Amino acid sequence: GESVGLHLPTLSVQEGDNSIINCAYSNSASDYFIWYKQESGKGPQFIIDIRSNMDKRQGQRVTVLLNKTVKHLSLQIAATQPGDSAVYFCAENIGANDMRFGAGTRLTVKP
């Protein structure tokens, strides 16, 4: 399934399926982007980052895609597991020492 980030704050997927979480960013001058995962009652944890000179970056089971033309960022999670259930935030750098965070998308994985 797909989420449109701020416009669809929840995403429910079946265990084993792939998840795609989307994020629209605001600043065309932003050159650094991060995805964070936040489990209930915990602080955000770094998942993956990407700089504007790239359009794709892969980690372990996760891929981030960056489309600068339409200011869009997506996080793909392969073979989603129950432990992936969390809120996912994208963030962009908007100035010196300032990252702007999205409101987040809640991912729920059904067994």
Next chain:
Amino acid sequence: NAGVTQTPKFQVLKTGQSMTLQCAQDMNHEYMSWYRQDPGMGLRLIHYSVGAGITDQGEVPNGYNVSRSTTEDFPLRLLSAAPSQTSVYFCASSSQGMDTGELFFGEGSRLTVL
């Protein structure tokens, strides 16, 4: 390795009271910051520091003070608590700068102002 440690985890204040949220990191990071997280909103930057002795304001600094006397500690002070300051507060640190590298977050401090 403890990472970023915040205390207290929970606090209830009455309007007008003052308190300090503590934050300590053991990673020797130069950059530290405080964010607040409100329902339906992203993390918003309150204050940050790029090194001991240096602090600056973020997006929502009003009603908060910070100091950075050591590399390890970055306390956040609420001078006169207001209900609008009810929120979850996160401290973060980074070795590369807050706009160019991974932020390491604490577990959060949930504050309720009555």
